[in-house]
Amino acid sequence: MTPPRVTVLGAGNMGAALIGGMLKAGVVAAENLTATTRSEASAAKLAERFSIVATAGGNRDAARMADIVILAVKPTSIAKVIHEIRDGLRENQLLISLAASLPLAVIESEVRLLMPVFRAMPNIPVVLEEGAIGICHNAIATRAQRDLVESLFRAVGIVAWVEDEQMDAVTALSGSGPAYVYIFIEAMIAAGLKMGLSRDVSARLAEQTVLGAAKHVRDSGLHPAILRDQVITPGGVTIAAIHELERHGLRSMLISAIETATHHSRQRTNALLEQINLPNS
Numbered sequence: 407m408t409p410p411r412v413t414v415l416g417a418g419n420m421g422a423a424l425i426g427g428m429l430k431a432g433v434v435a436a437e438n439l440t441a442t443t444r445s446e447a448s449a450a451k452l453a454e455r456f457s458i459v460a461t462a463g464g465n466r467d468a469a470r471m472a473d474i475v476i477l478a479v480k481p482t483s484i485a486k487v488i489h490e491i492r493d494g495l496r497e498n499q500l501l502i503s504l505a506a507s508l509p510l511a512v513i514e515s516e517v518r519l520l521m522p523v524f525r526a527m528p529n530i531p532v533v534l535e536e537g538a539i540g541i542c543h544n545a546i547a548t549r550a551q552r553d554l555v556e557s558l559f560r561a562v563g564i565v566a567w568v569e570d571e572q573m574d575a576v577t578a579l580s581g582s583g584p585a586y587v588y589i590f591i592e593a594m595i596a597a598g599l600k601m602g603l604s605r606d607v608s609a610r611l612a613e614q615t616v617l618g619a620a621k622h623v624r625d626s627g628l629h630p631a632i633l634r635d636q637v638i639t640p641g642g643v644t645i646a647a648i649h650e651l652e653r654h655g656l657r658s659m660l661i662s663a664i665e666t667a668t669h670h671s672r673q674r675t676n677a678l679l680e681q682i683n684l685p686n687s
């Protein structure tokens with residue numbers, strides 16, 4: 407199979423993280439990667455950092471050259487960029503949108519061509535190739551095309567296939583999720599300080615505890631409730647702390663937060679469609 411040519415339109419934070427991961431994993435070669443930005447300065451930085459062709463503007467030509475076109479501009483710029491490139495798109499290209507809150511049907515109707523369209527929701531740990539990425543696809547995408555898209559995103563994390571309707575929940579759970587975990591770590595560090603540990607010791611112990619516990623859940627394949635139970639000694643220290651967490655409703659708080667964020671993401675779709683003047687899907 408010939409290596410795919412990939413174009414990232416709007417290679418800012420997320421686009422650059424993807425480019426870095428794909429190059430590092432070797433799923434795309436630098437000579438097969440192109441990126442665009444709005445400003446000359448950003449394009450020059452990308453070209454220097456990754457040794458790829460990067461241009462300010464030129465979305466149409468960049469998209470035409472690629473087998474896989476990744477739309478990584480902000481959601482409010484998506485329609486403008488699709489209008490710019492759509493005359494040059496082909497049925498055998500793959501189009502991947504990273505835009506939050508923009509359903510597949512909206513992208514499809516703007517593209518006006520029956521082609522494989524994907525929607526991916528990465529999260530910020532993709533910069534360390536430790537992202538969690540939810541992806542959905544339209545009815546046209548084949549198994550082989552899905553495998554190809556999965557191989558690109560596996561370069562920067564784990565991939566979970568979902569339905570388009572579930573992308574708001576993915577946004578709320580893993581898209582925004584790092585922010586919740588940062589608060590958890592921050593609170594643990596504050597607790598360590600309150601109990602007299604130094605800043606450095608508190609920070610190192612808190613971050614490694616979260617990292618180690620997450621790896622334990624993932625690598626053991628066990629439900630976290632089982633692992634939690636294994637740490638509890640009857641009448642011991644851990645159950646005393648868990649009682650406090652339950653009393654203050656930590657679990658219920660997180661469920662409510664993710665439920666609220668899911669609804670917010672759904673509402674944002676309508677606001678976004680009005681803002682960029684697109685029909686509601």
Ligand SMILES: NC(=O)c1ccc[n+]([C@@H]2O[C@H](COP(=O)([O-])OP(=O)(O)OC[C@H]3O[C@@H](n4cnc5c(N)ncnc54)[C@H](OP(=O)(O)O)[C@@H]3O)[C@@H](O)[C@H]2O)c1
Pocket residue numbers: 415416417418419420421442443444445446448449463465478479480481483486487504505506527528529530581
């Ligand atoms: N960041 C996240 O954690 C995250 C998570 C999930 C999904 N996403 C999605 O990823 C997408 C990008 O987010 P981001 O955080 O990476 O944004 P960002 O850092 O602002 O990057 C946007 C990029 O688009 C470029 N751009 C703007 N207009 C353009 C145009 N007409 N043609 C070509 N390039 C253009 C900008 O160029 P200049 O640099 O020259 O201004 C910039 O490089 C969004 O749709 C967002 O919903 C982001």
